[in-house]
Amino acid sequence: MPPLARTHLSATLWYHPHPHGEMEEQVLKGFAGLVLVDDEDSAATGLPHEYGVDDVPLVLQHKLRDRDGRIIRTEGDNALGTVGRTLLADGLAGAEFAVTTTEVRLRLLNGSAARFLDLRLADDRPFLLVGTDGGLLESPVELTRLPLSPGERAEVVVRFAAGDRVMRSCGR
Incomplete structure (x- = not known):
């Protein structure tokens, strides 16, 4: 793969607390989110940009829930933290999004405490990696799968045709 250089200040960032010994619990309770930074030059890239x-x-977060559906944390589950069994997208299990355009830019965050994600589309269609933790790439990289570690971010562009119904696939 060619060297990836940042050419813009644009980036998908995230915020979360850092109190000693309490970060995982606070993130599990929802105290974390995205900060989308765009610069003047990023509009000229031609990337989809209508929020x-x-x-x-x-x-994306894997969460562990008790029998009543409450999100819980377990001690000693893993060196990194709790390994969940339920994948949530923006806080929802089984989330869906109706695509109305031919290209969609997804700004992804693996907000899981300890789960490493291996993302791909169920039909194995390729997508373009256009940004990472460090911001936009100098040029897109075509992929069919994207591994993301906890806290890692990526921006991808997925192409769609009229009537497409594509699901994500998320391996461990």
């Missing part, structure tokens, strides 16, 4: 239509932020 919520073709530019969609997604916080």
Whole structure:
């Protein structure tokens, strides 16, 4: 893969607390989110940019729930933290998004405490990686799968055709 250089200040960032010994519990309770930074030059890239239509932020988290559906934390589950069994997208299990454009930019965050994600589309269609933790790439990289560690961010562009129904696939 060619060297990836940042050419813009644009980036998908995230915020979360850092109190000693309490960060995981606070993030599990929802105290974390995205900060989308765009600069003047990023509009000239041609990337989708209409928030919520073709530019969609997604916080992906595996959470562990008790029998009543409450999110819980377990001590000693893993060196990194609790390994959940339920994948949430923006806080929802089984979330869906109706695509209305031919290209969609997904700004992804693996907000899981300890789960490493291996993302791909169920039909194995390729997508373009256009940004990482460090911001936009100099040029897109075509992928069919994207591994994301806890706290890692990526921006991808997925192409769609009329009538497409594509699901994500998330391996461990």
